Amino acid sequence: MHPSEKPRASTPIRRRVTAAMVAERAGVSTATVSLVANGKASGRVSASNEILVREAIRELGYVVDSIGSSLARGVSNTVIMVAPDISNPFFAMVIAGVRAALGSEYQLLLSVTDAGQLPSAENTRRLLGLRPAGLLVDAPDPTFLQELSAPGPMVLLDAPGFGSDVPAVNLDVAQGARAIAAHLSATGHTTVAYMDGNTGTTTFDVRREAFLTAAEELGVSVPPEAQIATTINVGLAANAFAAAWPAWKKAGVTAVACATDTHAYGILQEARAAGILIPGELAVTGFDDLPYSMTSSPGLTSVHLPGELLGRRAAEQLLSLIAGEELEQQPITLESSLMVRGSTLEP
Secondary structure (H helix, E strand, C coil): CCCCCCCCCCCCCCCCCCHHHHHHHHCCCHHHHHHHHCCCCCCCCCHHHHHHHHHHHHHHCCCCCHHHHHHHHCCCCEEEEEECCCCCCHHHHHHHHHHHHHCCCCEEEEEECCCCCCCCHHHHHHHHHHCCCEEEEECCCCCHHHHHCCCCCEEEECCCCCCCCCCEEEECHHHHHHHHHHHHHHCCCCEEEEEEECCCCHHHHHHHHHHHHHHHHCCCECCHHHEEEECCCHHHHHHHHHHHHHHHHHHCCCEEEECCHHHHHHHHHHHHHHCCCCCCCCEEEEEECCHHHHCCCCCCEEEECCHHHHHHHHHHHHHHHHCCCCCCCCCEEECCEEECCCCCCCC
């Protein structure tokens, strides 16, 4: 060592704090520590002992060994939610509903796929190594269940087309898409465009097909060149619209139906910048009815989907399965409704 160099202080190796160490500090049994640490002290541990244990936990920095506990029980207290790209803010409402239903007894672990990718059975099988109490899977591919095989308690969200024997909570997006087509027809639009999401999830397929079918039945034209898809992102939707608008305008498009509110926000943003009058020159509709849709300028006509209720119902179904109960109704379908605002109606 060079004379000018000072000896480096060695980094202390922190010893793992155990329940026994906490029990010794608090003067109670390890069983009492376990009850307090796992939130099961109510009615089983005196208030004074609970205070002592919590002080010892705080002083020693004790953390419950959930992995060890799950190995002992064969299952953890973790619920895993597998979802496609969650760039759509709608997922925040769904997750809030899941958390509300799970309460404090279960921890929620979110596994998110890459943008444009559907939940993979192979990746989900890896998550099963964590021994979750159950799985929530949003918008899986139709082959998902066949490839996954016997995962234990599981509920699907927004996954139409899986049959009545699969526990699922779905949204009636087809009803909403038909309502949009009917509204645009009733307000005098005969040529409209459609901006789709490009994640490839079944829910977007259902929205698109229901809208196109209803539009055709109502005599509303949706030219192939006026049907585009982009990532669920305000900026990308704005760019896609800017590139498409000259051709749409030439084709006589007077309204655009969007697969999500986020797409619609992009169009409203670009239309404002380009001086396109909404709804005078172009009517715009969304899907999801996010909170901002009520206060955007103008307010966005959108299909209301009960996202928080979707998450809550799915988690409730999963908890029933975890408890070994039979579900009274499966799948559950939640209704959608059309919220009409200024983006399609002149003030």
